[in-house]
Amino acid sequence: MPDQSATDQASRDPDGPADEERREANATRLAALSFGIAILCALGLVVLYVVGGNTQAEGILLALSLGGVGVGLGIWVRVIVGADVIVEDRAPMPSRAEDRAELGREFDQTVDQVEGGGRRQFLLRLLAGAGASLGLALTVPFLSLGPIFDPASRRELFETSWSRGRRLVTLEGEEIRADTLAVDEIATVFPVGTDLPADSQAVLIRTRPGQLVLDTLALPDGTVNGLVCYSKICTHAGCPVGLYRAQDAELICPCHQSQFKVTRGAEVLSGPAGRPLPQLPIGIDDEGFLVALGDFSAPVGPSFWNVTSGSGDA
């Protein structure tokens, strides 16, 4: 487009001034129409807003109004104003060598004044030290954002609200008996008397009789009559492992499709998860309700650097 150095009006209407005038008149009429539509639609939008509004109609009126301005201006600049090509000079980016040298010399002189001709270098070092120390002092308060000075918080990643004897309850707060779930049924459970802490969510599953391979479980003694309980938090990226495919006894994470074999200690069958879902050991109390026998077999949720070796007590 800029190849044509057509700058003056005369050179771009080879068909004569009459044609050119007609073209401009048409363009002006079209631009006027566009601006007219823009005005009407904008006012229409105001009326629509006042009488109650409607998202679709608002969007269309706003689009037409803005579009009218866009079309009108486009015609104006492309047809009526017409193409115009100018040539601007460009100098190389670096300053002239003498300017650079002069700046360097002058600056060095002032630095000499500040440093006392090099004898005050130690002052400069101390100032740098003061700056760095002050920077550190001003950054440290950002540690207030997390409970990192609270010794209890260090155990947070390793512990949940489950403990020995804690009953399992459903989301509705109902306690569970050994026969509450039918075969292939699944329930999201929490420790009784808590406000559904995110790290304690677990899935209780009734597997088909005889399918549970006990020696693959982290806690073989922690099952009741085909009932097995795992952390519901995916060990990959922390999504709730919400889908259960009963015929294969597989728990599937809907976020990244990791599949865990429920009957084999929730080992990873496929997908990006790196370790099995931790198991929650369960038993039955005197009144016949399901209880936890302790905390999960491993830290729940996505892995972190000391997930296998740390305890948070250090």
Add this chain to the structure above:
Amino acid sequence: MTEATATDKDSALDRVAGYLDDRLGLAAGSRKYLRKAFPGHWSFLIGEIALFSLVILLVTGTFLALFYTPDTNLVVYDGPYVPLQGQMISAAYNSTLELSFEVRAGLLFRQIHHWAALLFVAAIVAHLLRIFFTGAFRRPREMNWVVGGVLLLLAFGAGFTGYSLPDDLLSGTGLRIGYSALLSVPFVGPLLGYLGLGGEYPGVGVLPRLHIMHVMLIPAGLLGLLGAHLFMVVRQKHTQKRTRLAREDNVVGEPLWPNQALTMTSLFAFTAAVLAFLGGVFEINPVWLYGQYEPFEVFAPSQPDWYMGWLEGLVRLWPAWEWTIFGITIPSVFLPSVVVPGIMFTIMFAWPWIDARWITKDHAEHHINQRPRDVPIRTAIGFGSLTFLLAIWVSGSNDVVAAATGTPLDTLTTVLRVVTVFAPILVAVISFRIATRLNEPLEPSPTTTTRAAESA
């Protein structure tokens, strides 16, 4: 114009200009900048679309911010949306629903905002590709390439923090995955997680923090760096296509006033019109359907906004490699969500220097853009990288693709892994061949020696 003296014939504009010039001395500079040359090619307008999207984001976002509450305390929903009536929901989710259903024009502004965010990132990426394939990042513009890259990262950050704010089920899922990536960093992960969320997930209520990032810190960064970006463009002047008039020591194009100013205003109106149409007619992120975020719920398929799909795909494709060495675990999510993106962005930021040092071996100043065929190796690497990004982007929807094509998910994932590794190489080789062939004259003609003689 000499000393300005107001006469009866001066228009109001003259008087205002005179007043300002008397006090600020602007006439000479204005004369120069009103005649600043803007080289004309449609691809030079992509960056402007990003700029206009940002303006629209700021305007609509300000409106939304006046109604949104970053508060996770529970309230009873009593608004007009029947399925949620009587449910306990967070005040944040409640305010988003109010904005959508009860505030007049609220839904329009919310949807325009979301569409504008998608366009914003898309325009930045398209702009980046234009700069890359035409070598417009070469000296003296390396720094502006880096600033542009940081702007892209900030746009990702703005998008991520933005779609986490409504506190609906989808938004919480993205946050959960982000937390896992943070937690996976060796040695400092738990510390970073605690500092980010104020404790173990879900922390103390992360919404106020995301809100401040989304409405203050990230916009401040965007505007500051945008200023630097534009300052450098003005200082260094625009690059231009190779034409008959264009030389390394000139800029050929339309003047800022009136042509470019009117064209830009027109383009701004078109951008806004398209976004207004999308925001009015096409539903986006209907948070009321997803329900309140609960840490123990999720729905499938969960899909992030388009510009996060590549990262999601990397996480989905990556094999379940979780190693524990001397008691130190490298979580399986660490490499694909932290290390690989880190390497990708490092290469992107370092590209102008990589290009000058190893590819073109050219450290001179350039203002005339190249065609992709002029540097076949760069073009090959560019298309190879795009293929890689496309492959991992598709992988971010592997469950949707598997369901749509009836392929078992595991098979599809294996296929996508192979494609992700080998397709980029294949595409790079083909691009290289095409670029090289385009440089060969169709038939030997001894007179064709200069590039300028070729058709553009």
